Amino acid sequence: MKSAVSFALALALAVTAAPVLAQDKSDKDAPAEKVVPQVVTTRHSGVFGGQKVNYTATIGETILSAEDGTQKAAVVTTAYIKEPRDPNRPVTFLFNGGPGSGSVWLMMGAFGPMRVAIPSDARDDGSPPYPIVPNPDCLLDVTDIVFIDPPGTGFSHLIGKTEGKEYYGVTADAKAVAEVIRRWLGDNGRWNSPKYLGGESYGTTRSAAVANQLVNTTYNDVALNGIILMSTVLDFAAGADTAGNELSYITNLPSMAATAFYHGKTSSPSVEQIVEEARQWAMGPYAAALFKGQKLSPEERASIRKQLSHFTGLSETYLESADLRVTPDRFYKELLRDRGVTVGRLDSRYTGKDYDSAGESPDNDPSFYGIDAAYTAAVNSWERDSLGFKTNREYQSISGIGRDWDWRIGGRDANAYLNVAPYLGQALREDSQLRIFVGQGYYDFATPFFATEYALSRTGIPQDRIQFHYYHAGHMMYVRDEDRHKLAADVREFIRAR
Structure with missing residues (x-):
């Protein structure tokens, strides 16, 4: 009896579903309605x-x-x-x-x-x-x-x-x-x-x-x-922050110098002057040091680290830990860590407050959610x-x-x-x-x-x-x-x- 009831129920469901399936197929095959441009x-x-x-x-x-x-x-x-x-x-x-x-x-x-x-x-x-x-x-x-x-x-x-x-x-x-x-x-x-x-x-x-x-x-x-x-x-x-790509460290450096200047982390008579100094140093000594990789001598490394600290506003201790290579994401978090704020990606004049100050990168971009x-x-x-x-x-x-x-x-x-x-x-x-x-x-x-x-x-x-x-x-x-x-x-x- 149980199997008979089950069969009858299955048959009833199949019969009632058939028109729906046919309708679904019909709708699917129907030509799309033309969009009249407004x-x-x-x-x-x-x-x-x-x-x-x-x-x-x-x-x-x-x-x-x-x-x-x-x-x-x-x-x-x-x-x-x-x-x-x-x-x-x-x-x-x-x-x-x-x-x-x-x-x-x-x-x-x-x-x-x-x-x-x-x-x-x-x-x-x-x-x-x-x-x-x-x-x-x-x-x-x-x-x-x-x-x-x-x-x-x-x-x-x-x-x-x-x-x-x-x-x-x-x-x-x-x-x-x-x-x-x-x-x-x-x-x-x-x-x-x-x-x-x-x-x-x-x-x-x-x-x-x-x-x-x-x-x-x-x-x-x-x-x-x-x-x-x-x-x-x-x-x-030029802007790919990918391990092994040294070019992005070079091309980001003048922006880091401008940002450090704006937030009072480095000194210069003007943003234009520190940007130009960063351009020349990035294309010359910094590029040469990055391309030398692990063949860089201790004396060269110390000189590069000191200048990099000047342009980025970051401590030599931090730069040594980062192997003289600071990604933008790390920079946003580290530059003003002592003030408990991060700087923006789209516009580094903006600052934001993260959940805490211990992280490696910002929670979000304050220059985007700010506008x-x-x-x-x-x-x-x-x-x-x-x-x-x-x-x-x-x-x-x-x-x-x-x-x-x-x-x-x-x-x-x-x-x-x-x-x-x-x-x-x-x-x-x-x-x-x-x-x-x-x-x-x-x-x-x-x-x-x-x-x-x-x-x-x-x-x-x-x-x-x-x-x-x-x-x-x-x-x-x-x-x-x-x-x-x-x-x-x-x-x-x-x-x-x-």
Whole structure:
């Protein structure tokens, strides 16, 4: 009897489940519903660079599709265009980094018409509401601006069954952004406009890779007037804190010297002077000592240890224990251990309080958690409420797509030496009027300025059309009011000088 009841129950379950299974299969095989791109335009006015400018703000989705028409991704752009429109006016395409970061930082911090006002003196942003104020440093007086959120960042997203590997990688991401730029130029009648491309952090890596797509390889038909690099990372070996890589100790040293100077752990007439002294010493005696490894004599070791203590502000005892090699992570914790605080990675002017002072590395980065809430609140408020973009998606200020990033370029395997600086060298060699702007913060350990100088001084990269600018802040130098003004003025001059 028991087996009969069990059989009947199993049969009943199988019969009732059959239509559900059929429905599941039907749903799975059904074609995905087409995404209708949302485009919203509003009219505004502001004073930028001392000039009153009437402009439109257009936030909208560009749909990227496969050759068979299958929709693959929706890429959101936010374009600010001066009215009346001028097809010969410069246009600048900007994005942030990550990979996985939306364009919130450059748009709401540096170059957009509105910005979020946070403390300028390396204090944390506190709690909302955060002031969203007009930004006189916006570049609309000299160029139209298009902020791009690549797939997986901001409000941009993959569609249907699209897999991340189709867009999450150095080259795949660059191809997508290049396509969005070409589409925007065509849709807005701007093919003959002077064109500028710019990014921050990984956005500089993206800038080189996108320039390679537009100028060197896939399209080979979009000439650029300038490339704007802010907090630059091109040669990934120069900043790779990996055992056995001596180069990163050299390229990080001037940033350590600047930070030690800022916090009163070493002396010098100015940050510029101690940075220059650290550059020269790092390239000379320190590099030679590191390359000698265990063949370094006791006398040389003592001399190096003493000078290293001067530049880093760390004790000779600690430096001896670290074998004359201090990783940034250790430096953040050790520099101000006697004060019970750590320094930031993105901006080492910031300090934070850890759970205790005994650890080897910080609990978190105070220069990131000190600003992230304000920027996320501001971009959501501005784009949803002021610009009228309607979506139930979360804005991805920093998404997790970097974990799945394909770092291979040029067909090389995953262990290849990643360096996109040669893309810029080729672009410069093949366009006699292309120029590059480089902006770096003294207190940035995410993309150390000396590593950038190293990457852009390699063979094959013309030096006469690269200009460097330095700021007394960190990775997002525009969080400091004085440096936001200077950055805007420097970029304005760069664009006007075409």
